[in-house]
Amino acid sequence: MQxxxxxxxEWFNTDTPLTLDNLKxxxxxxxxxxxxxxxxxxxxxxLAQSIQRTFPEEKVAVIGLHTVFxxxxxxxxxxxxxxxxxxxxxxPVGVDKQGAGPLPNTMSRFGMRGTPSxxxxxxxxxxxxxxxxSERLRLFPERHVQxxxxxxxxx
Numbered sequence: 001m002q003x004x005x006x007x008x009x010e011w012f013n014t015d016t017p018l019t020l021d022n023l024k025x026x027x028x029x030x031x032x033x034x035x036x037x038x039x040x041x042x043x044x045x046x047l048a049q050s051i052q053r054t055f056p057e058e059k060v061a062v063i064g065l066h067t068v069f070x071x072x073x074x075x076x077x078x079x080x081x082x083x084x085x086x087x088x089x090x091x092p093v094g095v096d097k098q099g100a101g102p103l104p105n106t107m108s109r110f111g112m113r114g115t116p117s118x119x120x121x122x123x124x125x126x127x128x129x130x131x132x133x134s135e136r137l138r139l140f141p142e143r144h145v146q147x148x149x150x151x152x153x154x155x
Contacts (some may be wrong), residue, residue, distance in 0.1 A: 003121050005020045006030075007105035010077055012015030014086055018092055020121065023061045028121035032096075032107060035075055035083040044078045045087060052091050064093035067107040067115060071089025100101070 003020055011017050022027065031048035033040035045064075052062040068075045077095060084093060094132055103112075131139035 004106070004109035006063075006094060007097045007109070008065075009097045010095045012081060012093045013090055013097075014092035018063060018094065019143045023121075026058070027055075027060045029060060029062045030065050030119040030121070031062065031111075032112055032115055032117040034066065034068060034070070034115045035080060041087070044118065045089065047116075047118070048091065049089065056092075062091040064089065065090055065096050065106060066093055066133065067096040067104045067112070067117075068098070069103050069107070106149075110138075113135075117152040 003022055006018065008017065029048065029051050031044055032045050035041070037044075037150055048062050048064065066075070066080055080093070080095065082112065083089075094106075096106045099105040101108065108119075110117075112119070
């Protein structure tokens with residue numbers, strides 16, 4: 001499946017807006033989250049931070065996508081900026097543009113149904129893989145993600 005482009009209204013932790021086209025040649029990890037989502041705070045964001053620490057930036061790009069579909073008045077860009085600072089999130093984070101329906105545009109285009117959601121994009125092609133929250137711990141146990149010398153091979 002061809003990955004759709006990100007539809008972001010504002011970026012944090014980056015000087016220039018990111019596009020998937022600019023990240024070709026790297027594996028792209030997109031962590032979709034809401035800052036008031038307990039599962040995101042306890043599991044999704046720490047996983048993304050661990051991936052960021054484990055793999056070199058030139059091979060794996062980690063991107064946060066703040067996908068607000070509830071509590072809109074509480075999850076403003078000002079609140080998000082404070083959240084990113086307090087949780088020491090250093091990877092780029094985009095604010096998903098609100099769509100016509102209940103879900104933000106990028107979240108809807110990628111077929112995500114909730115948060116946290118992790119999307120993997122292959123570095124060889126614009127293929128898309130989604131990992132539901134229920135499968136994360138089985139696929140990414142902490143002992144595996146935190147290894148110092150990953151077995152990841154980049155071709």
